[in-house]
Amino acid sequence: MKRKYGIFFLFLGLILLICPSLSVNAAGKSMTLLKGETATFSAGSGYTYTSSAPSVVRVNQKTGRMKAKSGGKAVITAKAGKKRVTCTVTVRDKVDIIVFAGQSNMTGVGNTALAPKLKDHAGYAYNYVTAKNKFSDLKEPFGRGQDDENLQNYDYARGSMVTAFVNAYYQKTKTPVIAVPASAVGTGSVSWADFRYKSVVTRVNAAKKLAQKKGLTVRHTYLIWMQGENDAFAGMSAKAHTSNLKSMYQKIKKKTDMEQCFIIGLPKYYNDAKIAKGYTRIRNAQTKLCKSSSSFTMGSAKAATLSAVYLQGDGLHLTQKALNLIGTDAGRNVGNYANCD
Secondary structure (H helix, E strand, C coil): CHHHHHHHHHHHHHHHHHCCEEEECCCCEEEEEECCCEEEECCCCCCEEEECCCCCEEECCCCCEEEECCCEEEEEEEEECCEEEEEEEEEECEEEEEEEEECHHHHCECCHHHCCCCCCCCEEECCCCCCCCCCEECCCCCCCCCCCCCCCCCCCCCECCHHHHHHHHHHHHCCCEEEEEEECCCCCHHHHHHHHHHHHHHHHHHHHHHHHHCCCEEEEEEEEEECCHHHHHCCCCHHHHHHHHHHHHHHHHHHCCCCEEEEECCCCCCCCHHHHHHHHHHHHHHHHHHHHCCCEEEEECHHHHCCHHHECCCCCCECHHHHHHHHHHHHHHHHHHHHHC
16 A cells, blocks of 8 residues: 555645646736746636637636746636636746856856846746756756756856846847856866866757747857856966857857847956956956957856955855846847847
8 A cells, every 4th residue: 555655645746847837826917928828817616617718828718727828918808706806817928048157247146036036937947957948947956956068167156147148138138038057166268168168059059949849939048158267367368268259159049049148247356466367357348349240249248346245265156146237237238139030
């Protein structure tokens, strides 16, 4: 008997994992779903449910369980005698795939508790290493557990700029983001041009394939890049840094549908004058690259305007407050770009 119950609960757990469901319990609410998602509108006992547009949202008459079928809007109405409550459901069938790559400040060594909450279905995470067959909830710490042979973050992923970015981007575009983690702590641009780029290629192509399998249209595919600290510490020249970024991006673009690389500029370094000059050199090189190459655009230069109080004690890693500010700024800027593209 114990074995039978164990098998039953394992099977039930698998069902819940494969078919996650959201719940809306209050009347007069509205919600957004991605095509293919399910959710439940529960008005209480004794209610029956109908959809104003079954081709957009199909609803179970007895349970209120909804499935998003196609892009558009539908009003779900629950009735029980003279009682009537509604829920307006917007279904999105278009997404933008955005890869977040670079080193530790892109990984995010912040504080999950201080990161913003994701707005109504503004984005999803594509965790290729642990859940390659689904789009997962986007939550901080973003990218944790996604190490592979090319990208290692260990336990450094503690709170990133990604949620802030996605919220701001969605506010501008009204298009959900499939956010793909692809960063690695302590990495220089040489290794990205040499071999680390391969994981970006693998992950973005897999994300697009999954989106297409789900019947979603991919509008844009972008790379958000924040890296250069290691190059500054190593005394790398501006020319070498620029050459490495160009080489990396050309290799990515050759094997994917990547449209644009947006650079998040480095913060200032306050602990050592020599290293500070290196930061300035790399930051200026990135600014120049964005002006001279059509493949690169400055996503945000906000970091360089922040004082030392926005850096952690090591003088290298940004605080969560800083990450939130930079993510919001970059999300707005890239969102504006997407709207004009």
